[in-house]
Amino acid sequence: MIAFRQLALQRGTRRLIEGADLMLHEGHKVGIVGANGAGKSSLFALIRGELGADAGSVEIAGGKRIAHMAQEVSAIERALVEFVLDGDVALRQAEQALAAAQAAGEHDREAALHGQIEALDGYTARARAEQLLAGLGFAQRDLYRPLADFSGGWRMRVGLARTLFTPSEILLLDEPTNHLDLDALLWLEQWLTRYPGTLMLISHDRDFLDAVCDHILHIDQARLTLYRGNYSAFERARAERQAQQQAEFEKQQARRAEIERFVERFRAKATKARQAQSRLKMLERMETIAAARADSPFRFELPCADKISSPLLSLDRADLGYPEARILEGVNVSILPGERIGLLGPNGAGKSTLIKTLIGELSPQAGARVPGENLVVGYFAQHQLEHLDLGATPFTHVQRLSPTASDQSIRDFLGGFGFRGDDVFGDVSRFSGGEKARLALSLVAWEKPNLLLLDEPPTTSTWICAKRWPRPWPLTKARW
Numbered sequence: 001m002i003a004f005r006q007l008a009l010q011r012g013t014r015r016l017i018e019g020a021d022l023m024l025h026e027g028h029k030v031g032i033v034g035a036n037g038a039g040k041s042s043l044f045a046l047i048r049g050e051l052g053a054d055a056g057s058v059e060i061a062g063g064k065r066i067a068h069m070a071q072e073v074s075a076i077e078r079a080l081v082e083f084v085l086d087g088d089v090a091l092r093q094a095e096q097a098l099a100a101a102q103a104a105g106e107h108d109r110e111a112a113l114h115g116q117i118e119a120l121d122g123y124t125a126r127a128r129a130e131q132l133l134a135g136l137g138f139a140q141r142d143l144y145r146p147l148a149d150f151s152g153g154w155r156m157r158v159g160l161a162r163t164l165f166t167p168s169e170i171l172l173l174d175e176p177t178n179h180l181d182l183d184a185l186l187w188l189e190q191w192l193t194r195y196p197g198t199l200m201l202i203s204h205d206r207d208f209l210d211a212v213c214d215h216i217l218h219i220d221q222a223r224l225t226l227y228r229g230n231y232s233a234f235e236r237a238r239a240e241r242q243a244q245q246q247a248e249f250e251k252q253q254a255r256r257a258e259i260e261r262f263v264e265r266f267r268a269k270a271t272k273a274r275q276a277q278s279r280l281k282m283l284e285r286m287e288t289i290a291a292a293r294a295d296s297p298f299r300f301e302l303p304c305a306d307k308i309s310s311p312l313l314s315l316d317r318a319d320l321g322y323p324e325a326r327i328l329e330g331v332n333v334s335i336l337p338g339e340r341i342g343l344l345g346p347n348g349a350g351k352s353t354l355i356k357t358l359i360g361e362l363s364p365q366a367g368a369r370v371p372g373e374n375l376v377v378g379y380f381a382q383h384q385l386e387h388l389d390l391g392a393t394p395f396t397h398v399q400r401l402s403p404t405a406s407d408q409s410i411r412d413f414l415g416g417f418g419f420r421g422d423d424v425f426g427d428v429s430r431f432s433g434g435e436k437a438r439l440a441l442s443l444v445a446w447e448k449p450n451l452l453l454l455d456e457p458p459t460t461s462t463w464i465c466a467k468r469w470p471r472p473w474p475l476t477k478a479r480w
Protein backbone atom coordinates (compact mmCIF):
# COMPACT_ATOMS: atom_id res chain seq x y z
CA MET A 1 0.00 0.00 0.00
CA ILE A 2 1.23 3.46 -0.88
CA ALA A 3 -0.33 6.36 1.02
CA PHE A 4 0.09 10.03 0.23
CA ARG A 5 -0.70 12.18 3.24
CA GLN A 6 -1.14 15.90 2.77
CA LEU A 7 1.62 15.64 0.26
CA ALA A 8 3.09 18.72 -1.39
CA LEU A 9 5.93 18.95 -3.87
CA GLN A 10 7.56 21.89 -5.54
CA ARG A 11 10.34 21.96 -8.13
CA GLY A 12 12.02 25.23 -8.84
CA THR A 13 9.25 27.77 -8.76
CA ARG A 14 6.57 25.30 -9.85
CA ARG A 15 4.12 23.74 -7.44
CA LEU A 16 3.63 20.27 -8.83
CA ILE A 17 1.58 18.62 -6.09
CA GLU A 18 -0.52 20.16 -3.38
CA GLY A 19 -2.49 18.63 -0.51
CA ALA A 20 -2.59 15.13 -1.99
CA ASP A 21 -4.31 12.64 0.27
CA LEU A 22 -4.93 9.24 -1.20
CA MET A 23 -4.09 5.59 -1.03
CA LEU A 24 -3.06 3.04 -3.61
CA HIS A 25 -3.81 -0.49 -2.49
CA GLU A 26 -1.82 -3.62 -3.05
CA GLY A 27 -2.25 -5.19 -6.44
CA HIS A 28 -3.73 -2.09 -8.03
CA LYS A 29 -2.64 -1.23 -11.53
CA VAL A 30 -2.55 2.53 -11.55
CA GLY A 31 -2.05 4.58 -14.69
CA ILE A 32 -0.57 8.03 -14.03
CA VAL A 33 -1.75 10.65 -16.47
CA GLY A 34 -1.36 14.39 -16.82
CA ALA A 35 0.06 16.99 -19.16
CA ASN A 36 3.74 17.16 -19.99
CA GLY A 37 5.51 18.74 -17.06
CA ALA A 38 2.62 18.03 -14.66
CA GLY A 39 4.93 16.13 -12.33
CA LYS A 40 4.45 12.44 -13.14
CA SER A 41 8.13 11.53 -13.24
CA SER A 42 8.70 13.72 -10.19
CA LEU A 43 6.07 11.71 -8.32
CA PHE A 44 8.09 8.56 -9.02
CA ALA A 45 11.24 10.26 -7.77
CA LEU A 46 9.33 11.09 -4.60
CA ILE A 47 8.16 7.51 -4.07
CA ARG A 48 11.68 6.24 -4.59
CA GLY A 49 13.00 8.74 -2.07
CA GLU A 50 15.09 10.61 -4.63
CA LEU A 51 13.14 13.77 -3.97
CA GLY A 52 11.87 14.89 -0.58
CA ALA A 53 8.33 16.12 -0.04
CA ASP A 54 7.89 19.81 0.71
CA ALA A 55 5.06 18.91 3.08
CA GLY A 56 3.27 15.74 4.13
CA SER A 57 4.60 12.30 3.38
CA VAL A 58 4.59 9.19 1.24
CA GLU A 59 4.17 6.04 3.30
CA ILE A 60 4.71 2.56 1.99
CA ALA A 61 3.38 -0.38 3.97
CA GLY A 62 3.53 -4.08 3.22
CA GLY A 63 5.92 -5.24 0.51
CA LYS A 64 8.41 -2.50 -0.05
CA ARG A 65 10.64 -3.74 -2.80
CA ILE A 66 10.40 -1.20 -5.60
CA ALA A 67 11.49 -2.00 -9.14
CA HIS A 68 11.91 0.88 -11.54
CA MET A 69 13.42 1.49 -14.92
CA ALA A 70 16.69 3.28 -15.44
CA GLN A 71 16.55 6.26 -17.79
CA GLU A 72 19.43 4.90 -19.76
CA VAL A 73 21.29 1.61 -20.10
CA SER A 74 25.02 1.92 -20.76
CA ALA A 75 26.73 0.14 -23.61
CA ILE A 76 28.78 -2.19 -21.41
CA GLU A 77 30.31 -5.53 -22.28
CA ARG A 78 27.94 -7.56 -20.10
CA ALA A 79 25.82 -10.19 -21.86
CA LEU A 80 22.11 -9.38 -22.04
CA VAL A 81 20.98 -12.33 -19.94
CA GLU A 82 23.58 -11.69 -17.26
CA PHE A 83 22.59 -8.04 -17.11
CA VAL A 84 18.96 -9.03 -16.61
CA LEU A 85 19.91 -11.58 -13.94
CA ASP A 86 21.88 -8.88 -12.10
CA GLY A 87 18.49 -7.29 -11.42
CA ASP A 88 17.91 -9.83 -8.66
CA VAL A 89 20.53 -8.67 -6.20
CA ALA A 90 19.64 -11.17 -3.46
CA LEU A 91 20.03 -14.05 -5.89
CA ARG A 92 23.35 -12.77 -7.18
CA GLN A 93 24.65 -12.49 -3.62
CA ALA A 94 23.53 -16.02 -2.79
CA GLU A 95 25.20 -17.34 -5.95
CA GLN A 96 28.45 -15.62 -5.06
CA ALA A 97 28.30 -16.94 -1.51
CA LEU A 98 27.71 -20.41 -2.91
CA ALA A 99 30.72 -20.15 -5.20
CA ALA A 100 32.84 -19.03 -2.23
CA ALA A 101 31.53 -21.86 -0.05
CA GLN A 102 32.26 -24.38 -2.81
CA ALA A 103 35.77 -23.05 -3.23
CA ALA A 104 36.35 -23.29 0.52
CA GLY A 105 34.76 -26.74 0.73
CA GLU A 106 32.16 -25.63 3.32
CA HIS A 107 29.58 -28.32 2.63
CA ASP A 108 27.01 -27.35 5.28
CA ARG A 109 27.02 -23.79 4.12
CA GLU A 110 26.74 -24.99 0.53
CA ALA A 111 23.59 -26.95 1.34
CA ALA A 112 22.06 -23.95 3.14
CA LEU A 113 22.84 -21.71 0.18
CA HIS A 114 21.30 -24.17 -2.26
CA GLY A 115 18.15 -23.97 -0.15
CA GLN A 116 18.30 -20.20 -0.20
CA ILE A 117 18.73 -20.08 -3.97
CA GLU A 118 15.85 -22.52 -4.37
CA ALA A 119 13.67 -20.23 -2.24
CA LEU A 120 14.60 -17.31 -4.47
CA ASP A 121 13.48 -19.30 -7.55
CA GLY A 122 17.11 -19.19 -8.51
CA TYR A 123 17.06 -22.36 -10.54
CA THR A 124 14.47 -21.01 -12.94
CA ALA A 125 16.06 -17.56 -13.06
CA ARG A 126 18.02 -17.97 -16.25
CA ALA A 127 15.06 -19.39 -18.14
CA ARG A 128 12.86 -16.58 -16.84
CA ALA A 129 15.38 -13.93 -17.88
CA GLU A 130 15.63 -15.46 -21.35
CA GLN A 131 11.85 -15.52 -21.65
CA LEU A 132 11.58 -11.85 -20.76
CA LEU A 133 14.15 -10.91 -23.38
CA ALA A 134 12.46 -13.07 -25.99
CA GLY A 135 9.10 -11.50 -25.15
CA LEU A 136 10.59 -8.06 -25.67
CA GLY A 137 11.81 -9.02 -29.14
CA PHE A 138 15.32 -10.41 -28.76
CA ALA A 139 16.28 -13.37 -30.93
CA GLN A 140 17.69 -16.44 -29.22
CA ARG A 141 21.10 -15.88 -30.83
CA ASP A 142 21.32 -12.38 -29.32
CA LEU A 143 20.76 -13.31 -25.70
CA TYR A 144 24.43 -13.77 -24.87
CA ARG A 145 25.77 -10.90 -26.93
CA PRO A 146 27.07 -7.87 -24.99
CA LEU A 147 24.93 -4.80 -24.40
CA ALA A 148 27.54 -2.75 -26.24
CA ASP A 149 26.40 -4.39 -29.51
CA PHE A 150 22.95 -2.82 -29.30
CA SER A 151 21.52 0.62 -30.04
CA GLY A 152 20.18 2.82 -27.26
CA GLY A 153 16.58 1.83 -28.00
CA TRP A 154 17.36 -1.88 -27.78
CA ARG A 155 19.36 -1.38 -24.60
CA MET A 156 16.28 0.28 -23.11
CA ARG A 157 14.41 -2.95 -23.82
CA VAL A 158 17.06 -4.87 -21.93
CA GLY A 159 16.65 -2.39 -19.09
CA LEU A 160 12.92 -3.02 -19.14
CA ALA A 161 13.49 -6.79 -19.04
CA ARG A 162 15.75 -6.33 -16.03
CA THR A 163 13.15 -4.19 -14.28
CA LEU A 164 10.48 -6.83 -14.82
CA PHE A 165 12.90 -9.49 -13.63
CA THR A 166 13.73 -7.66 -10.41
CA PRO A 167 11.62 -9.14 -7.58
CA SER A 168 9.26 -6.39 -6.44
CA GLU A 169 6.02 -5.61 -4.71
CA ILE A 170 5.85 -2.19 -6.37
CA LEU A 171 6.69 -1.63 -10.00
CA LEU A 172 7.22 1.89 -11.34
CA LEU A 173 7.29 2.22 -15.11
CA ASP A 174 7.83 5.63 -16.70
CA GLU A 175 6.77 5.49 -20.35
CA PRO A 176 8.00 1.95 -20.95
CA THR A 177 6.49 1.70 -24.43
CA ASN A 178 8.61 4.40 -26.04
CA HIS A 179 11.07 1.98 -27.60
CA LEU A 180 8.73 -0.90 -28.27
CA ASP A 181 7.24 -2.15 -31.49
CA LEU A 182 3.70 -3.48 -31.54
CA ASP A 183 4.61 -7.12 -30.79
CA ALA A 184 6.70 -6.23 -27.78
CA LEU A 185 4.05 -3.80 -26.60
CA LEU A 186 1.30 -6.42 -26.69
CA TRP A 187 3.57 -8.84 -24.89
CA LEU A 188 4.24 -6.24 -22.18
CA GLU A 189 0.50 -5.63 -21.82
CA GLN A 190 0.00 -9.32 -21.09
CA TRP A 191 2.88 -9.47 -18.68
CA LEU A 192 1.72 -6.45 -16.70
CA THR A 193 -1.85 -7.66 -16.33
CA ARG A 194 -0.45 -10.77 -14.66
CA TYR A 195 1.98 -8.89 -12.39
CA PRO A 196 0.78 -9.58 -8.83
CA GLY A 197 2.19 -6.45 -7.15
CA THR A 198 1.19 -2.79 -7.28
CA LEU A 199 1.91 -1.20 -10.63
CA MET A 200 2.29 2.51 -11.26
CA LEU A 201 2.49 3.18 -14.95
CA ILE A 202 3.13 6.49 -16.67
CA SER A 203 2.06 6.37 -20.28
CA HIS A 204 0.53 8.58 -22.93
CA ASP A 205 -0.83 5.60 -24.85
CA ARG A 206 -4.50 5.28 -23.98
CA ASP A 207 -4.91 1.82 -25.51
CA PHE A 208 -2.07 0.56 -23.39
CA LEU A 209 -3.50 2.19 -20.26
CA ASP A 210 -6.91 0.73 -21.06
CA ALA A 211 -5.50 -2.77 -21.42
CA VAL A 212 -3.44 -2.71 -18.23
CA CYS A 213 -4.86 -0.33 -15.63
CA ASP A 214 -7.72 -0.64 -13.16
CA HIS A 215 -7.19 2.84 -11.69
CA ILE A 216 -6.11 6.18 -13.09
CA LEU A 217 -4.29 8.80 -11.07
CA HIS A 218 -4.69 12.18 -12.69
CA ILE A 219 -2.32 15.05 -11.99
CA ASP A 220 -3.95 18.31 -12.95
CA GLN A 221 -3.06 21.76 -11.69
CA ALA A 222 -1.18 20.30 -8.73
CA ARG A 223 -4.17 18.18 -7.67
CA LEU A 224 -4.03 14.40 -7.56
CA THR A 225 -7.29 12.58 -8.22
CA LEU A 226 -7.70 8.83 -8.23
CA TYR A 227 -10.31 7.33 -10.52
CA ARG A 228 -11.48 3.75 -10.50
CA GLY A 229 -11.44 1.91 -13.82
CA ASN A 230 -9.29 2.10 -16.92
CA TYR A 231 -8.47 5.11 -19.06
CA SER A 232 -11.76 5.17 -20.96
CA ALA A 233 -13.68 5.03 -17.68
CA PHE A 234 -11.52 7.88 -16.41
CA GLU A 235 -12.34 10.01 -19.43
CA ARG A 236 -16.05 9.44 -18.95
CA ALA A 237 -15.92 10.10 -15.20
CA ARG A 238 -13.89 13.22 -15.71
CA ALA A 239 -16.26 14.55 -18.35
CA GLU A 240 -19.17 13.98 -15.95
CA ARG A 241 -17.30 15.62 -13.12
CA GLN A 242 -16.56 18.64 -15.26
CA ALA A 243 -20.16 18.92 -16.45
CA GLN A 244 -21.32 18.76 -12.84
CA GLN A 245 -18.80 21.34 -11.74
CA GLN A 246 -19.85 23.64 -14.55
CA ALA A 247 -23.53 23.26 -13.58
CA GLU A 248 -22.72 24.07 -9.94
CA PHE A 249 -20.64 27.01 -11.02
CA GLU A 250 -23.49 28.41 -13.07
CA LYS A 251 -25.97 27.84 -10.26
CA GLN A 252 -23.73 29.66 -7.85
CA GLN A 253 -23.20 32.55 -10.25
CA ALA A 254 -26.97 32.92 -10.55
CA ARG A 255 -27.41 32.85 -6.77
CA ARG A 256 -24.69 35.44 -6.31
CA ALA A 257 -26.28 37.74 -8.84
CA GLU A 258 -29.60 37.37 -7.03
CA ILE A 259 -28.09 38.26 -3.65
CA GLU A 260 -26.21 41.17 -5.11
CA ARG A 261 -29.41 42.55 -6.60
CA PHE A 262 -31.14 42.22 -3.22
CA VAL A 263 -28.30 43.98 -1.41
CA GLU A 264 -28.22 46.73 -3.99
CA ARG A 265 -31.97 47.34 -3.65
CA PHE A 266 -32.31 47.31 0.11
CA ARG A 267 -29.00 48.54 1.45
CA ALA A 268 -30.32 52.10 1.76
CA LYS A 269 -33.65 51.12 3.36
CA ALA A 270 -33.51 51.24 7.15
CA THR A 271 -36.02 48.40 7.56
CA LYS A 272 -34.09 46.00 5.34
CA ALA A 273 -30.51 47.13 5.96
CA ARG A 274 -29.89 44.35 8.44
CA GLN A 275 -31.08 41.66 6.10
CA ALA A 276 -28.96 43.15 3.35
CA GLN A 277 -25.95 43.01 5.66
CA SER A 278 -26.48 39.37 6.49
CA ARG A 279 -26.86 38.49 2.81
CA LEU A 280 -23.64 40.30 2.11
CA LYS A 281 -21.97 38.09 4.73
CA MET A 282 -23.51 35.05 3.10
CA LEU A 283 -21.96 36.10 -0.16
CA GLU A 284 -18.56 36.43 1.44
CA ARG A 285 -18.82 33.01 3.03
CA MET A 286 -19.75 31.26 -0.19
CA GLU A 287 -16.93 29.06 -1.30
CA THR A 288 -16.19 29.95 -4.84
CA ILE A 289 -16.75 27.16 -7.31
CA ALA A 290 -14.41 27.42 -10.24
CA ALA A 291 -15.76 27.14 -13.74
CA ALA A 292 -14.90 23.78 -15.25
CA ARG A 293 -11.78 24.14 -17.26
CA ALA A 294 -11.84 22.26 -20.48
CA ASP A 295 -8.46 20.78 -21.25
CA SER A 296 -7.10 22.60 -24.19
CA PRO A 297 -5.11 19.95 -26.01
CA PHE A 298 -1.88 21.27 -27.33
CA ARG A 299 -2.12 22.07 -31.03
CA PHE A 300 0.63 23.01 -33.33
CA GLU A 301 1.19 23.51 -36.98
CA LEU A 302 4.22 22.70 -39.00
CA PRO A 303 4.65 25.56 -41.42
CA CYS A 304 5.54 24.44 -44.90
CA ALA A 305 8.29 25.87 -47.08
CA ASP A 306 7.06 28.47 -49.55
CA LYS A 307 8.42 26.56 -52.52
CA ILE A 308 8.28 22.89 -53.32
CA SER A 309 9.68 20.65 -56.00
CA SER A 310 8.13 17.63 -57.59
CA PRO A 311 9.47 15.13 -56.91
CA LEU A 312 10.90 16.41 -53.66
CA LEU A 313 13.50 13.70 -53.50
CA SER A 314 14.41 10.57 -55.45
CA LEU A 315 16.71 7.64 -55.05
CA ASP A 316 17.87 6.26 -58.36
CA ARG A 317 19.02 2.63 -58.45
CA ALA A 318 20.69 3.27 -55.15
CA ASP A 319 22.55 0.72 -53.06
CA LEU A 320 22.29 1.68 -49.42
CA GLY A 321 24.38 0.77 -46.44
CA TYR A 322 27.95 0.94 -45.33
CA PRO A 323 31.19 -0.06 -47.05
CA GLU A 324 31.30 -3.24 -45.00
CA ALA A 325 27.60 -4.04 -45.23
CA ARG A 326 25.17 -3.35 -48.05
CA ILE A 327 21.69 -3.21 -46.56
CA LEU A 328 19.38 -2.40 -49.48
CA GLU A 329 20.02 -2.81 -53.19
CA GLY A 330 18.70 -1.09 -56.29
CA VAL A 331 16.33 1.25 -54.47
CA ASN A 332 14.15 3.39 -56.72
CA VAL A 333 11.86 5.81 -54.91
CA SER A 334 10.39 9.16 -55.75
CA ILE A 335 8.75 11.18 -53.03
CA LEU A 336 6.09 13.56 -54.25
CA PRO A 337 4.68 16.55 -52.39
CA GLY A 338 1.68 15.74 -50.21
CA GLU A 339 2.35 12.03 -49.94
CA ARG A 340 2.03 10.24 -46.62
CA ILE A 341 4.28 7.23 -46.55
CA GLY A 342 4.44 4.68 -43.74
CA LEU A 343 7.64 2.71 -43.47
CA LEU A 344 7.23 -0.88 -42.35
CA GLY A 345 9.70 -3.71 -41.95
CA PRO A 346 11.09 -6.04 -39.33
CA ASN A 347 13.93 -4.95 -37.10
CA GLY A 348 17.17 -4.67 -39.00
CA ALA A 349 15.44 -4.49 -42.41
CA GLY A 350 17.05 -1.13 -43.08
CA LYS A 351 14.38 1.44 -42.22
CA SER A 352 16.79 3.76 -40.45
CA THR A 353 19.42 3.26 -43.17
CA LEU A 354 16.88 4.35 -45.77
CA ILE A 355 15.89 7.39 -43.74
CA LYS A 356 19.53 8.36 -43.13
CA THR A 357 20.13 8.18 -46.86
CA LEU A 358 17.05 10.26 -47.58
CA ILE A 359 18.16 13.03 -45.22
CA GLY A 360 21.61 12.96 -46.76
CA GLU A 361 23.48 11.80 -43.69
CA LEU A 362 24.56 8.64 -45.51
CA SER A 363 25.63 8.58 -49.17
CA PRO A 364 24.45 5.74 -51.39
CA GLN A 365 27.14 3.14 -52.09
CA ALA A 366 26.06 3.14 -55.72
CA GLY A 367 23.38 4.95 -57.72
CA ALA A 368 22.22 8.43 -56.75
CA ARG A 369 20.25 10.53 -54.33
CA VAL A 370 18.57 13.30 -56.29
CA PRO A 371 17.20 16.15 -54.17
CA GLY A 372 14.61 18.50 -55.67
CA GLU A 373 15.74 22.08 -56.11
CA ASN A 374 13.58 23.37 -53.25
CA LEU A 375 13.81 20.42 -50.93
CA VAL A 376 13.86 21.25 -47.21
CA VAL A 377 14.04 18.16 -45.05
CA GLY A 378 12.72 18.09 -41.50
CA TYR A 379 14.00 15.10 -39.58
CA PHE A 380 12.70 14.00 -36.21
CA ALA A 381 13.85 10.91 -34.37
CA GLN A 382 13.83 9.50 -30.90
CA HIS A 383 17.52 10.05 -30.35
CA GLN A 384 17.28 13.69 -31.30
CA LEU A 385 16.26 14.53 -27.78
CA GLU A 386 19.79 13.53 -26.82
CA HIS A 387 21.15 16.18 -29.16
CA LEU A 388 19.44 19.04 -27.38
CA ASP A 389 21.92 21.25 -25.61
CA LEU A 390 21.05 20.79 -21.96
CA GLY A 391 22.89 23.93 -20.96
CA ALA A 392 20.87 26.10 -23.35
CA THR A 393 17.31 27.44 -23.42
CA PRO A 394 14.59 27.05 -26.08
CA PHE A 395 15.32 30.61 -27.13
CA THR A 396 19.02 29.99 -27.76
CA HIS A 397 18.25 26.78 -29.64
CA VAL A 398 16.17 28.71 -32.18
CA GLN A 399 18.58 31.61 -32.23
CA ARG A 400 21.42 29.29 -33.19
CA LEU A 401 19.43 28.18 -36.23
CA SER A 402 18.69 31.77 -37.27
CA PRO A 403 21.06 34.25 -35.64
CA THR A 404 19.40 37.20 -37.37
CA ALA A 405 15.80 36.40 -36.34
CA SER A 406 14.25 39.02 -34.09
CA ASP A 407 13.72 38.24 -30.43
CA GLN A 408 10.01 38.78 -30.77
CA SER A 409 9.64 36.43 -33.74
CA ILE A 410 11.44 33.70 -31.80
CA ARG A 411 9.23 34.25 -28.78
CA ASP A 412 6.07 34.22 -30.88
CA PHE A 413 7.14 31.06 -32.61
CA LEU A 414 8.02 29.24 -29.39
CA GLY A 415 4.75 30.43 -27.89
CA GLY A 416 3.00 28.44 -30.59
CA PHE A 417 4.74 25.37 -29.22
CA GLY A 418 3.64 26.01 -25.67
CA PHE A 419 6.75 27.81 -24.41
CA ARG A 420 5.21 30.98 -23.10
CA GLY A 421 6.68 33.92 -21.22
CA ASP A 422 9.79 32.98 -19.29
CA ASP A 423 9.55 29.35 -20.43
CA VAL A 424 11.57 30.33 -23.49
CA PHE A 425 14.46 31.04 -21.15
CA GLY A 426 13.98 27.83 -19.14
CA ASP A 427 16.90 25.48 -18.67
CA VAL A 428 16.51 22.51 -21.02
CA SER A 429 18.28 20.26 -18.50
CA ARG A 430 15.26 20.65 -16.25
CA PHE A 431 12.67 19.90 -18.90
CA SER A 432 10.45 16.86 -18.63
CA GLY A 433 10.59 14.27 -21.43
CA GLY A 434 7.57 15.74 -23.18
CA GLU A 435 8.86 19.28 -22.94
CA LYS A 436 12.08 18.19 -24.60
CA ALA A 437 10.18 16.40 -27.36
CA ARG A 438 8.10 19.53 -27.94
CA LEU A 439 11.23 21.65 -28.23
CA ALA A 440 12.90 19.21 -30.65
CA LEU A 441 9.80 19.25 -32.82
CA SER A 442 9.62 23.04 -32.77
CA LEU A 443 13.19 23.17 -34.09
CA VAL A 444 12.13 20.99 -37.01
CA ALA A 445 9.14 23.27 -37.62
CA TRP A 446 11.31 26.40 -37.54
CA GLU A 447 13.07 25.23 -40.69
CA LYS A 448 9.73 25.04 -42.55
CA PRO A 449 10.35 21.62 -44.08
CA ASN A 450 8.48 20.35 -47.12
CA LEU A 451 9.59 16.79 -46.49
CA LEU A 452 9.13 15.55 -42.96
CA LEU A 453 10.82 12.30 -41.96
CA LEU A 454 9.89 10.78 -38.63
CA ASP A 455 11.98 7.89 -37.37
CA GLU A 456 10.04 6.46 -34.45
CA PRO A 457 9.10 9.83 -33.05
CA PRO A 458 9.07 9.72 -29.25
CA THR A 459 5.62 9.00 -27.92
CA THR A 460 6.30 10.88 -24.73
CA SER A 461 3.35 13.14 -25.21
CA THR A 462 -0.28 12.66 -25.91
CA TRP A 463 -0.12 15.08 -28.78
CA ILE A 464 2.35 13.07 -30.74
CA CYS A 465 1.42 9.60 -29.58
CA ALA A 466 0.34 7.57 -32.57
CA LYS A 467 -2.80 5.64 -31.90
CA ARG A 468 -2.22 2.04 -32.56
CA TRP A 469 -3.08 0.82 -36.00
CA PRO A 470 -5.78 0.66 -37.38
CA ARG A 471 -6.76 3.90 -35.71
CA PRO A 472 -5.82 7.10 -37.55
CA TRP A 473 -2.40 8.61 -37.10
CA PRO A 474 -3.06 12.04 -35.64
CA LEU A 475 0.00 13.58 -37.18
CA THR A 476 -2.01 13.96 -40.36
CA LYS A 477 -3.45 16.92 -38.47
CA ALA A 478 -0.14 18.63 -38.86
CA ARG A 479 0.28 20.26 -42.22
CA TRP A 480 3.56 19.78 -43.89
Ligand SMILES: Nc1ncnc2c1ncn2[C@@H]1O[C@H](COP(=O)(O)OP(=O)(O)OP(=O)(O)O)[C@@H](O)[C@H]1O
Pocket: 011, 012, 013, 014, 016, 034, 035, 036, 037, 038, 039, 040, 041, 042, 043, 430, 431, 432, 433, 434, 435, 460, 461
Ligand atom coordinates in the same frame (compact mmCIF):
# COMPACT_ATOMS: atom_id res chain seq x y z
N1 LIG B 1 15.61 20.16 -11.09
C1 LIG B 1 14.54 20.86 -11.44
N2 LIG B 1 14.41 22.14 -11.11
C2 LIG B 1 13.34 22.86 -11.44
N3 LIG B 1 12.31 22.37 -12.14
C3 LIG B 1 12.35 21.09 -12.50
C4 LIG B 1 13.48 20.26 -12.17
N4 LIG B 1 13.24 19.05 -12.67
C5 LIG B 1 12.03 19.09 -13.27
N5 LIG B 1 11.51 20.32 -13.18
C6 LIG B 1 10.21 20.75 -13.70
O1 LIG B 1 9.20 20.07 -13.01
C7 LIG B 1 8.11 19.87 -13.89
C8 LIG B 1 7.65 18.43 -13.78
O2 LIG B 1 8.57 17.57 -14.40
P1 LIG B 1 8.27 16.02 -14.59
O3 LIG B 1 9.47 15.44 -15.27
O4 LIG B 1 7.88 15.43 -13.29
O5 LIG B 1 7.00 16.04 -15.57
P2 LIG B 1 6.19 14.85 -16.23
O6 LIG B 1 4.79 14.95 -15.76
O7 LIG B 1 6.90 13.56 -16.03
O8 LIG B 1 6.19 15.28 -17.77
P3 LIG B 1 6.36 14.41 -19.14
O9 LIG B 1 5.01 13.89 -19.50
O10 LIG B 1 6.79 15.42 -20.13
O11 LIG B 1 7.39 13.36 -18.88
C9 LIG B 1 8.56 20.26 -15.29
O12 LIG B 1 7.99 21.52 -15.63
C10 LIG B 1 10.04 20.39 -15.17
O13 LIG B 1 10.52 21.40 -16.03
Ligand SMILES: [Mg+2]
Pocket: 040, 041, 042, 174, 432, 433, 434
Ligand atom coordinates in the same frame (compact mmCIF):
# COMPACT_ATOMS: atom_id res chain seq x y z
MG1 LIG C 1 8.01 12.29 -17.33
